Amino acid sequence: MNITVQYFAILREQAGIGKETVTTDATSPQGLYKELADKHGFTLDGDILKVALNSEFSSMSDSLKDGDTIVFIPPVAGG
Numbered sequence: 001m002n003i004t005v006q007y008f009a010i011l012r013e014q015a016g017i018g019k020e021t022v023t024t025d026a027t028s029p030q031g032l033y034k035e036l037a038d039k040h041g042f043t044l045d046g047d048i049l050k051v052a053l054n055s056e057f058s059s060m061s062d063s064l065k066d067g068d069t070i071v072f073i074p075p076v077a078g079g
Contacts, residue, residue, distance in 0.1 A: 007019065011040075011044070014040055
């Protein structure tokens with residue numbers, strides 16, 4: 001299936017792009033993140049990320065379907 005992935009903050013820096021469409025057999029955001037971490041060399045553990053699926057906060061264990069758009073949201077520090 002094809003999934004559109006948007007990257008922000010450190011994930012955008014590490015991927016070198018802001019958005020891509022990937023073909024995957026992953027059935028959940030957690031599985032997809034593992035594939036993308038291998039592909040792009042992400043240094044963040046998936047357990048610390050939030051995820052939005054089709055513009056709604058979601059769980060890393062929710063099901064993916066063809067055409068979904070996903071955003072992995074890294075922790076943000078500020079001051």
